[in-house]
Amino acid sequence: MAEVSLSKVTKEFGAVSVIKGIDLQIADGEFCVFVGPSGCGKSTLLRMVAGLEEISSGALRIGGRDMTQVGPSDRGVAMVFQSYALYPHMTVAENIGFGLRMTGHDKAEIAKRTSAAAKMLQLDHLLDRKPGQLSGGQRQRVAIGRAIVRNPDVFLFDEPLSNLDAALRVQMRGEISRLHQDLGATMIYVTHDQVEAMTMADKIVVLSAGHIEQVGSPLELYHRPRNLFVAGFIGSPKMNFLTVEARPAPGGAEVTLPGGAVVTLAGQIAVAGQMTLGLRPEHASATGVGDAVLEGTVKLAEHLGSETLFFVALSDGSEIAVKADGLASERPGDRMRVGVPARACHLFDAAGQALINGDLTR
Amino acid sequence: MFPTPIQKASPAARIGYQVLLPVALMIWLIPLIGVAVTSLRPASDLAAGNYFGIPSGLAFENYAAVFRDSPIGWYILNSFKVTVPTVIGAVALSCLTGFALAVYGFRANLWVFFAFVAGNFIPFQILMVPVRDMTLRAGMYDTTLGLVLFHIAFQTGFCTLFMRNFIKGLPFALIESARVEGVSEWRIFRHIVLPLMRPAIAALSVLVFTFVWNDYFWATVLVQGQHAMPVTAGLYSLNGQWVAAWHLVSAGSIVAALPPVLMFFLMQRHFIAGLTLGATKG
Amino acid sequence: MSDTARSAGFWKRNQLKIAPWAFLAPGAIMFLLYVLIPIVQSVWISFHDWDGLGDKVWIGLGNYVELLDDDTFYVALKNNLIWLALYLLAIPMGLATALFLNQTVWGIRLYKSLFFFPFVISQVVVGLMFTWFYAPDFGLFSQLIKWLTGTEIAVLADERFVTLGIIVAGLWPQTAYCMILYLTGLNNLNPEQIEAARMDNARGWRLLWHVILPQLAPATFIAMVVTVIGALRSFDLVSIMTAGGPYGSSQVLSYFMYEQALSEYGYRMGYGAAIAVVLFLIMMVFITLFIVRMIAQERNR
Ligand SMILES: Nc1ncnc2c1ncn2[C@@H]1O[C@H](COP(=O)(O)OP(=O)(O)OP(=O)(O)O)[C@@H](O)[C@H]1O
Ligand SMILES: [Mg+2]
Numbered sequence: 001m002a003e004v005s006l007s008k009v010t011k012e013f014g015a016v017s018v019i020k021g022i023d024l025q026i027a028d029g030e031f032c033v034f035v036g037p038s039g040c041g042k043s044t045l046l047r048m049v050a051g052l053e054e055i056s057s058g059a060l061r062i063g064g065r066d067m068t069q070v071g072p073s074d075r076g077v078a079m080v081f082q083s084y085a086l087y088p089h090m091t092v093a094e095n096i097g098f099g100l101r102m103t104g105h106d107k108a109e110i111a112k113r114t115s116a117a118a119k120m121l122q123l124d125h126l127l128d129r130k131p132g133q134l135s136g137g138q139r140q141r142v143a144i145g146r147a148i149v150r151n152p153d154v155f156l157f158d159e160p161l162s163n164l165d166a167a168l169r170v171q172m173r174g175e176i177s178r179l180h181q182d183l184g185a186t187m188i189y190v191t192h193d194q195v196e197a198m199t200m201a202d203k204i205v206v207l208s209a210g211h212i213e214q215v216g217s218p219l220e221l222y223h224r225p226r227n228l229f230v231a232g233f234i235g236s237p238k239m240n241f242l243t244v245e246a247r248p249a250p251g252g253a254e255v256t257l258p259g260g261a262v263v264t265l266a267g268q269i270a271v272a273g274q275m276t277l278g279l280r281p282e283h284a285s286a287t288g289v290g291d292a293v294l295e296g297t298v299k300l301a302e303h304l305g306s307e308t309l310f311f312v313a314l315s316d317g318s319e320i321a322v323k324a325d326g327l328a329s330e331r332p333g334d335r336m337r338v339g340v341p342a343r344a345c346h347l348f349d350a351a352g353q354a355l356i357n358g359d360l361t362r
Numbered sequence: 363m364f365p366t367p368i369q370k371a372s373p374a375a376r377i378g379y380q381v382l383l384p385v386a387l388m389i390w391l392i393p394l395i396g397v398a399v400t401s402l403r404p405a406s407d408l409a410a411g412n413y414f415g416i417p418s419g420l421a422f423e424n425y426a427a428v429f430r431d432s433p434i435g436w437y438i439l440n441s442f443k444v445t446v447p448t449v450i451g452a453v454a455l456s457c458l459t460g461f462a463l464a465v466y467g468f469r470a471n472l473w474v475f476f477a478f479v480a481g482n483f484i485p486f487q488i489l490m491v492p493v494r495d496m497t498l499r500a501g502m503y504d505t506t507l508g509l510v511l512f513h514i515a516f517q518t519g520f521c522t523l524f525m526r527n528f529i530k531g532l533p534f535a536l537i538e539s540a541r542v543e544g545v546s547e548w549r550i551f552r553h554i555v556l557p558l559m560r561p562a563i564a565a566l567s568v569l570v571f572t573f574v575w576n577d578y579f580w581a582t583v584l585v586q587g588q589h590a591m592p593v594t595a596g597l598y599s600l601n602g603q604w605v606a607a608w609h610l611v612s613a614g615s616i617v618a619a620l621p622p623v624l625m626f627f628l629m630q631r632h633f634i635a636g637l638t639l640g641a642t643k644g
Numbered sequence: 645m646s647d648t649a650r651s652a653g654f655w656k657r658n659q660l661k662i663a664p665w666a667f668l669a670p671g672a673i674m675f676l677l678y679v680l681i682p683i684v685q686s687v688w689i690s691f692h693d694w695d696g697l698g699d700k701v702w703i704g705l706g707n708y709v710e711l712l713d714d715d716t717f718y719v720a721l722k723n724n725l726i727w728l729a730l731y732l733l734a735i736p737m738g739l740a741t742a743l744f745l746n747q748t749v750w751g752i753r754l755y756k757s758l759f760f761f762p763f764v765i766s767q768v769v770v771g772l773m774f775t776w777f778y779a780p781d782f783g784l785f786s787q788l789i790k791w792l793t794g795t796e797i798a799v800l801a802d803e804r805f806v807t808l809g810i811i812v813a814g815l816w817p818q819t820a821y822c823m824i825l826y827l828t829g830l831n832n833l834n835p836e837q838i839e840a841a842r843m844d845n846a847r848g849w850r851l852l853w854h855v856i857l858p859q860l861a862p863a864t865f866i867a868m869v870v871t872v873i874g875a876l877r878s879f880d881l882v883s884i885m886t887a888g889g890p891y892g893s894s895q896v897l898s899y900f901m902y903e904q905a906l907s908e909y910g911y912r913m914g915y916g917a918a919i920a921v922v923l924f925l926i927m928m929v930f931i932t933l934f935i936v937r938m939i940a941q942e943r944n945r
Contacts, residue, residue: 052538071659073544085535089557099543102553150543364830364838364856368747380749387758393773393816394761396784400776413782455671462667466660472942474668476935481679483873483931487901487920491689491913492682494906495696515678518671547663576766578880583906594768598884601772608776615769626764630757637821638828638866 002063002076002153002186003028004049009058011044011210018044020210021058026188026203028063031180033197034190035233036207042190043158045207049188050079050156063153073103078147079156082163084139086131086146093118093127096145110149117145120182121175137168144179155187161196169193173200194236198222206230223360228352231278237309239278239346240320246347247272253347253356258316263292263342267356275355276348279320283344283360286310286324290339294320298334312336401425401612408609424613432603433588434614437596441621443506444513444581444592445574449567451514452521456566457559459518460525461551465537475526481519486579489516494583508584509592513574521566524639528562529555565636568629572622593618683924690917695910707918717919720895723807724876724926727896730811731818731875735867738822739860743852745823746830756827763820771884774813775800800886803893810881810894818874822867829863830856865937872930876923897923 004026011019019041026032034042047053049060051072060067067075086095096117097110118124121141131139140160147155160176161169177200180187191197197204198218206213206221206229213233214226225231231239245256246269253269255277256262284290286308296312299319308328312320322338330336347356368379388395403412404421412418429435463475493512494503502508532555540550581595591599597618604610626633690707692700711717745756762770777785780798790796799809833856841855857864879898882888888895888903897919905916 050542052541072538072542077542079539079542081535081539083533083535085533085539087536087554098553099540099545102540102543102545102549146539146543363746363835364833364851365743365746368749379747383749383752383755386744387755390759391761392784393770393777394765397773397776408782411782414784414787455674458667459671462664466664468661468664471664472939474672476939477680478675479938480931480935481675483869483927483934484679484683485877485898485920485923485927486879487898487916488686488924489679489682490686490902490920491696491905491917492685493678496677496682511674512678515674518675519679522671547659551667572764576768578766578768578883579902582883583902594766597768597772601884608779608782611772612776615772619765619769622764622766623761627757634760634824634828638825638863 003030004032004154004186004188005061006049007059007061009045009048009060010056011041011048011053012056018210019048019056022212024205024212024215026186028186029184031177031187031189031200031202032205033201033203034188034205034207035192035194035197036213037233038192040207041210042207046079046156046158046188046190049075049154050077051075052079076153077156078150078152078154079158080143080147080160082159084131084143084163086139086142088131091128091130092123092134092142092145095131095142096123096149099146099150113149113151114145117148120148120179121145136164137172140164140172141175144176148179148183153186155183155185157187157189159190159192162192169196176200194234198234204234206233208233224354224357225278225346226354228276228278228348228354231346231348231354235280237281237321237323239280240284241348242277242279242314242318242320243316244275244277244347245273246275246277255345255347257292257294257340258314258318259295261292261294261340263340263345265342265345265347265356266359267347269347269349269355274350276352278346278348279340279344281309281321281323283341283358284320284322285339285341286322286328286330286336288337288339289341291342292340294338294340296320296336296338298330298332298336300332301328301330310336312338397612397615400608401616403609405607405609421609424609425617428610428613428617432600432610432614434593434596434600434617436588437591437593438617438621440506440590440596441575441592441594444509445571447510448513448517448574449570451510452517452570453563453566455514455518456521456525457556457563458551459522460529461555463522463526464529465534465555475522478519478522481516482523490583497584503584504586504590506590506592509580509590512580512584513577517570517573521570524566524636525559525562527639528559532558561632561635564629565632568625568633569636571625572633575622686917686920686924689914690921692914694913696905696913697911700914703914707915710915711918711922716892716895716900717897719892720897720900723894723896724878724923726807727811727814727875727878728872730808731814731871731878732868734815734818734822734871735864737815737819738824738867739826741819741823742826742830746827756824760820760824762817763824765817767814767817767880768884770813770817771881774809774816774881775885778809801890803890806886806890806894810878810885813885814874814878814881818871821870821874825863825867825870826860829860833859869930869934873927876927876930897926 006022006024009019009022010017022045034045036042044053048055051070055068062075062077087098090098093114097114100110100113115124118127121144123138123141123145126134126138131142134142161172164172173196189200201218203215204218204221205215208229214221214230221230221234225234228241232241242258246253248269249264252264252266254262254264257277294314296314298310299313300311302309304326306326308324308326310322310324310330312322314320320338344358344360346354346358349355368376399417401424402420402422403417404419407418463471497503497508497512502511536554537550540554576594578594581592585591585595597614600614601611689700691702691704693703693706694700741759745752745759777783778799780786780796786796786798797805799805837859838855841851846855877898878896879902882894882896882899886894888899901916901919901923904912904919
C-alpha cells in the first residue's frame with residue numbers, strides 16, 4: 001500500500017515562501033495530477049515528495065511511513081524528469097539498469113528486470129543504443145523504463161511530455177495511462193496541459209501561489225469549481241465572467257445581466273450585491289436559446305471547422321465568448337443574441353467563492 | 363560572421379589577403395624563426411660574421427653538442443618528473459573540489475569557490491618566503507617532490523574554477539535522477555559525472571602541463587642544484603655558460619620549448635577550449 | 645513495501661551534508677597549506693628582520709619605512725605601472741589579429757595555431773629569443789635600427805629603452821593569448837544579430853563598435869584579467885633578459901622582491917616579504933574588481 005499523505009507541508013527558499021501549507025491525501029494506486037499556473041510551486045511540491053527538496057515544515061507520509069526526513073532513495077519513489085535526465089555515456093540497457101547496479105542487485109536480476117521493462121515499453125530493439133541516437137519519444141520511454149525497473153511504490157512525473165510534439169504527446173499520454181492500469185502504482189503527475197490533466201487524472205489538484213485551490217476528479221472540477229480561480233483555470237476556452245447584480249428571491253437567486261435581462265438561478269444566496277456570473281462558452285447559445293438573452297455585436301469569429309468561437313461585445317462593454325456550430329455564419333459586426341441557460345450558470349461572490357454551481361443534469 | 367568573409371570581397375582583395383597571410387606570419391614569428399635558423403647554423407658561420415645569410419650548412423651537430431656537453435637531457439627528465447605528477451595530482455584534486463562546488467549548495471560554497479579563484483591571481487612573491495621555508499623544513503628543498511606538491515596545490519585553484527564551471531554546465535537532473543535511484547554520492551561522482559568530464563580533464567591536462575613545464579620562478583626558488591633542476595631554470599644557467607655561443611643557446615631553447623609545443627599541436631582543440639574558458643557566454 | 649525502501653543508516657541520512665566536505669577536503673587542504681596560509685605568513689614575516697635561518701626579530705613597520713626610502717623601490721613601482729599600461733596594448737592588438745585571421749580560407753587553422761605559438765613557449769625561451777633579437781652587432785633588431793637610423797642601439801643595455809624592450813617581448817605571447825580569446829569569441833557571435841545589424845546599414849567600424857564588441861565583452865573581460873595579472877607578475881623576462889639592470893633601471897617589484905630575499909647580497913626575507921605585500925596589495929585592487937564582477941555574474945545565473 002502506498003498512499004501519499006501531506007499534512008501542513010510548507011517550503012521556504014530563504015525568506016520566500018513557495019509552498020504555503022498543503023494538506024493532501026493521495027490514495028494507493030491513484031493517478032493524481034498537479035496543475036496550476038507557471039511558478040505556482042508544482043515542481044517544488046513534487047520534488048518535496050521525491051526528497052529532492054527539503055520539507056521546511058509539516059509531514060509527508062508514504063505508505064503510512066513518515067518520510068519527512070528520509071533521503072530520496074529510501075522513499076520508494078521513482079521520478080521521470082522533464083529533460084529525461086538520461087546518462088549520455090550509457091546505453092539504453094545501462095541507463096535502465098544503472099540504479100539497480102548501484103544498489104547492489106545481481107546481474108541476472110538486473111538483466112531480467114531490464115528486459116521486462118524494455119518489453120513493456122517496446123524498447124527491446126534499442127537496448128544497445130546511446131540516448132543521443134534515440135528520438136524524443138524513445139528517450140521518454142527509456143526514462144520511464146528507468147523508473148519502472150525499480151519497482152517503486154510511487155511514480156513521480158514532472159511535465160514528462162512537454163518536450164514532445166503534439167502527435168507524440170497524445171500517444172505517450174495513452175501509454176502512460178496504460179502503464180498506470182498495468183502497474184497499479186500510485187502516480188503523481190505535474191503538467192501545464194489541461195487536456196493531459198483531464199484525460200489522465202483520477203484526481204486533479206489545482207495549485208495557485210503555493211496553496212491548493214481545489215482537489216477533485218476532473219469532472220468535479222469542471223462542473224463544480226469552488227472558486228473563480230478554478231473556474232477560470234479548468235476548461236478551454238476559458239469560462240466567461242460577467243459582472244452582475246444578484247439578490248435572493250423566492251425559488252432561487254435573481255440575477256440581472258448586463259443589458260438588463262434577468263435570469264433566476266436555482267440555489268440560495270444570503271445577501272444581495274454585485275457578483276460574478278460564470279458561463280462556459282460551450283454552454284452559451286449563439287442562437288439565443290436559453291432562459292435569458294444577452295444582446296451584443298460579434299467582434300471576432302474563429303472558425304475551427306468543427307466549431308466556431310465567437311467573441312461578442314455586450315452593451316456594457318464586457319465581452320463574452322460563445323462556442324457555436326462549425327457552420328455558424330455570423331461575421332464580425334453582426335448582431336448576435338446570446339442565450340444564457342440558467343442551469344449552466346455559476347455564481348461567485350465578491351470574494352470569488354462559488355455560491356451556486358450550475359447543474360447541467362437539471 | 364565578422365569581418366565579412368573574404369570570399370565576398372573583390373578578387374584583388376582575395377589575392378591580397380592570401381599573400382598577406384604568410385607575410386604577416388613571417389614577421390610575427392621573426393624571433394622564433396631567427397632562433398630556429400641560428401640553432402642549425404654551424405658555429406663557423408657565427409665566427410665568420412654570417413648571422414643572417416644562408417647558413418653554410420645544416421648543423422644538426424649543434425643539437426648533438428647540446429645534449430652531449432650539457433646536462434640538458436637530465437633537466438628535461440626533471441621537467442617531466444615535475445610536470446607529469448603535477449598534472450595527475452592537480453586534475454584529480456580539482457575533479458573532486460569542482461564536483462563539490464558545482465553540485466552541493468552548502469552555505470560556504472561561493473566563499474570557498476572565490477577563495478580558489480582569488481588564489482589564482484595572487485603574485486607568486488607573496489608565497490615565496492613561507493613556501494620556501496616550509497619546503498626546506500620538510501626536507502623537500504632541492505627535490506622534484508617539493509616542486510610537485512607546490513604546483514599541485516597552486517594549480518588546483520585554476521583547475522577547480524574550470525571543473526566547477528564545467529560540471530555546472532551538465533544537466534543537474536542527471537544527478538538528481540541518480541539520487542532518486544538510490545545511488546550514493548561517491549558513485550554519482552564516479553559513474554555519472556566523471557565519465558562526462560573527459561573533455562574537461564583533457565583540456566586541463568594540456569594546460570597544466572604547459573603552465574608547469576614553463577614555470578621558471580618556482581624552479582629557481584625551490585631548487586638549487588642540477589639534480590632536480592627543471593629545464594627552464596637549467597636553460598638559464600646554461601645561458602650563463604654559453605656566453606655568445608648563440609648556436610648552442612638557440613638549440614637549447616628549441617629543445618626546451620619542444621614538449622609543450624608538441625602537446626599543443628597534438629591536443630590543440632582541448633588546449634584552446636581550456637584557455638578560452640569564459641570567453642563566451644554560456 | 646517494495647525493495648527500494650530500506651532503513652536509513654547514519655551515513656545515508658547525513659550523506660548530503662558530509663559529502664561536499666569530503667570531496668572538498670584534499671584539494672582545499674593543499675590549497676590552504678600552500679596558498680592561503682603563506683599569504684598570512686608573508687604579512688607576518690614582513691614585520692620582521694629575518695635572514696631565513698636565525699630568529700625573526702620584530703621590527704614593526706621597519707621594513708616598510710625602509711622601503712619608502714629605497715630608490716630602487718620607486719623605480720620598480722614606476723616600471724610596474726609602465727608594464728601595466730603598455731601590456732594592455734595586447735588586448736587591441738589581439739583583437740586586431742583575431743579580426744585579421746577570422747576568415748575561412750585554405751590553411752587558416754594552421755595560421756591561427758602558428759600565430760598562437762608564442763604563448764605556448766616558455767617565457768625563458770621567449771626572453772632568450774628577444775635577447776638574441778636585440779643583441780648589439782648581430783641582433784636582427786639592432787641591425788634593422790642601424791639600417792634605418794644609422795646609429796646602433798643596445799636596447800637591453802640602454803636605461804631609456806630597456807623596460808620597453810622587455811615589455812615588447814612580453815607583448816608577443818600576451819597578444820597571442822588575447823587573440824585566441826577573441827577568436828573564440830568571434831566564433832560564437834550570434835550571426836542573426838550581425839545580419840540584423842547589416843540590414844540596419846551598420847558596417848565596418850560602426851558594426852564592430854556597436855554590435856560586435858558588446859558581444860565580445862566576456863572575451864574582453866577575460867583578456868583584461870589575464871593581461872593585468874600577467875603585467876604585475878612579470879618576473880621571468882626581467883630575470884632572463886636583464887636581471888633588473890642596467891643599474892636597476894628595469895626593476896619590477898616581483899624581481900626586486902626576489903633579489904632582496906634570495907640574492908647573493910644576503911637573505912633579507914623580511915624586507916622581501918614587505919615588497920611582496922605591497923605587490924599583493926596592488927594586485928588585490930584588481931582581484932577585488934574581478935571577483936566583484938564574477939559575483940555579480942553568479943548572482944545573475
Ligand atoms: N531553488 C530555488 N530557490 C529560490 N526560489 C525557487 C527555487 N526553486 C523554485 N523557486 C521558486 O519557487 C516558485 C515555484 O517554482 P516551481 O518550479 O515549483 O514552479 P512550477 O509550478 O513548477 O512552475 P512551471 O510550471 O513553470 O514549471 C517559483 O516562484 C520559483 O521562482
Ligand atoms: Mg515546473
